[in-house]
Amino acid sequence: MSAEDWFREDRLPHIFCAGCGNGTIINCTLEAVDSLGWKIDDTVFVSGIGCSSRASGYIKTDSLHTTHGRAIPFATGVKMAKKDFNVVVFSGDGDLSAIGGNHFIHACRRNIDITVICMNNQIYGMTGGQGSPCTPKGAVSTTTPYGMEENPFDLCELASAAGANYVARWTSYHVKELTQAIKTGLQRPGLSFIEVVVQCPTNYGRRNRLRDVQSMISAMKDHALLKEKRDRLLAEGKPIPDDMFVVGTLTDRNRPALGVNE
Amino acid sequence: MKYEVLFSGFGGQGIILSAVILGRAAAMYDGKYAVQSQSYGPEARGGASSSTVIISSDPIQYPKVLQPNLYVIMSEAGFLKFGAAAPESALMLVDSGLVQSRPRCRFIEIPATMQAKEVLGKPIVANIVMLGALVSATGMVSFEAMERAVLDSVPKGTEELNIRALNLGRDILQKGGDA
Amino acid sequence: MQGNDACAEGAVAAGCRFFAGYPITPSSEVAEQMARRLPKLGGTFIQMEDELASMAAIIGGAWTGVRSMTATSGPGFSLMMENIGYAAFTETPCVVINIQRGGPSTGQPTMAAQGDMLQARFGSHGDYSVIALAPSTVQEMFNLTVKAFNLADRFRVPAFLMSDEIIGHLRERVEFPDEVECIPPKTIREGMLPFEPEDDLVPGFTPFGKGHRVHVTGLTHNEKGYPASTDPDLHEKLVMRLVEKVERARHEIADYDIVNPEAEIVFISYGAPTRAVRQALLDAPGKSYGHLNLRTVWPFPEGLLKKFTNARVFLVPEMNLGQIAREIQRHVDQPVIPIPRLGGALHVPSYLLKSAEEHE
Incomplete structure (x- = not known):
């Protein structure tokens, strides 16, 4: 089997815009599940609402495309009712951290044995580019026409603090690292959270002077600060640049987990 | 004969449990029909709680007590809220150490809490003392059925204490209560 | 036995092995009894973070082929509405117990009411149909809970037990049968699509993990289960079927x-x-x-x-x-x-x- 075997070919063409990074994340995910030898009929993908959440429909497994923000509690039901399923959640930054924020916190607290992959495009892409809890300060969206005034969420810090066993952040540029992180997350008992910063040229880039895909990807690459480097800067007492975000494995531990198939 | 019994006291006295035990004695061990319901507020402890049970030899349709003919009152607040309006035809058992007022209807004073403390060293079983007195005063269920219902309902290890409490209630009643 | 406990016993007897819920007066005894009973039967009880999550979780549970239930009262029922619509639209068999209390809003948490009867029928947005049963004895709390599971499976709908604080907290004698009739949902027939109706308008069920590889979506979907949300005729036909499959069987269900x-x-x-x-x-x-x-x-x-x-x-x-x-x-x-x-x-x-x- 290969990663391609996991795609529902009869669903093509997909709805993602040209230049969207979500497809990359789906590819990396399927590469990871396939490399682990997971079986299509033992795996369930669950998603909420938004561009990211359409992903479950393009994959051949049994899948639930649920209501806005609620992918995690649906997934919790699947996992707790039948622990031998491998359960993976796709979510977006708005879906996961705004309307679904409380479910996310409690899934991390329970440390339930599912993997949550957040496609963080920093915007509500599907509904036309409204600001989300992850829209960076100053960024323009249709609901922040004068620039975002609020502070953005650090979803990885949230997940770590709430109790997730495995937390990593990468971008859609870091394909190899991302695939490896997902693979590690899938294997780790307990909740694994992988945040992927992803380009949305249509509804984010267009309004924020990042018109083409290449400039968005360059921006992600340039602003991504490896955790190891961040730690070194801290140790040396050097400042961390304001406009950088940390990528890498941020938490990796083995606390007691819920719903592990024994 | 249809008995409509109202228990009242403060939360934590086992007011609801009393009604449950009485209902169980009737329905499970005495071949009668019983329905039990309760009124309760937001408080887990304190407050004036009440609980009712209907016992009849015929099936019971209406589940709520409209006009009790028997009252078991274990606090002054409970008396004021639920007991003061008792009709003259009713019979009321009052825990005489805790209830200061007395009704217009026939009543029997049972120093249940005081005696439970003095004789058994456990005021917590005062509600069972009241049940012993109630059953002896009315014969509404057999004493044996009551014993079995008490044994079903109390925590393990407290069976003997509760049976002694039941007997104590019967003895107080047979001596004419506190009157 | 108390009505709420009899309800939980009915669920257990009906083979319910997944319960997700959130405590709320006057229904909490149902959850408490399920929390005591399910782990000993190889089932799962989980207390969720709210009622939205509870409803979501039992839909997830139901798709694994396990009989799933939640229990709540007015405010929680309101919170469940969106996912109840999801269950109706995705034809997910599940059972919701509503021990009704006085509303609107927080209202009278410890007092009985029947104020959610129209909400049960119409509370989620859009047109759909559901099944709602109403017990008037503690025995019926048991019997109708069993029946709710069978009807939910038969018609692939959320089925509600619309009880109230009086019956939920009433104690009276109950007789448990040695065995109750559990009728599982019909399984999909060879060559049929996962949302393709049979003559009774109900599609055969395709629980997860059986190789059906079904995609379940709250979007308007075709018989394959794939989103098709901009086709007016398809949407109309689907909604009409979902209403009709229940409504035309109303005398069978009565x-x-x-x-x-x-x-x-x-x-x-x-x-x-x-x-x-x-x-x-x-x-x-x-x-x-x-x-x-x-x-x-x-x-x-x-x-x-x-x-x-x-x-x-x-x-x-x-x-x-x-x-x-x-x-x-x-x-x-x-x-x-x-x-x-x-x-x-x-x-x-x-x-x-x-x-x-x-x-x-």
């Missing part, structure tokens, strides 16, 4: 008692007020009032109304301002008189008799 079908003055009730009507009829042996007790409220079994061939007036005591009376009036020409009682106290039988006498 569960009721009829007393004195020849009467001119007829009481119609469900849930706790049924007990008041029955007492009123006992208290007035000289009068021959009719009585229709509905154990199935939705789909509304309107054909039963025709059985009262001499009826001049229908009197409908409810612990709301006439929610089902309004439904009854849609189907009959005779006057339908609501007898509302709010505040948590049950109708007094003598008051019901007085109301009846006014129409003699």
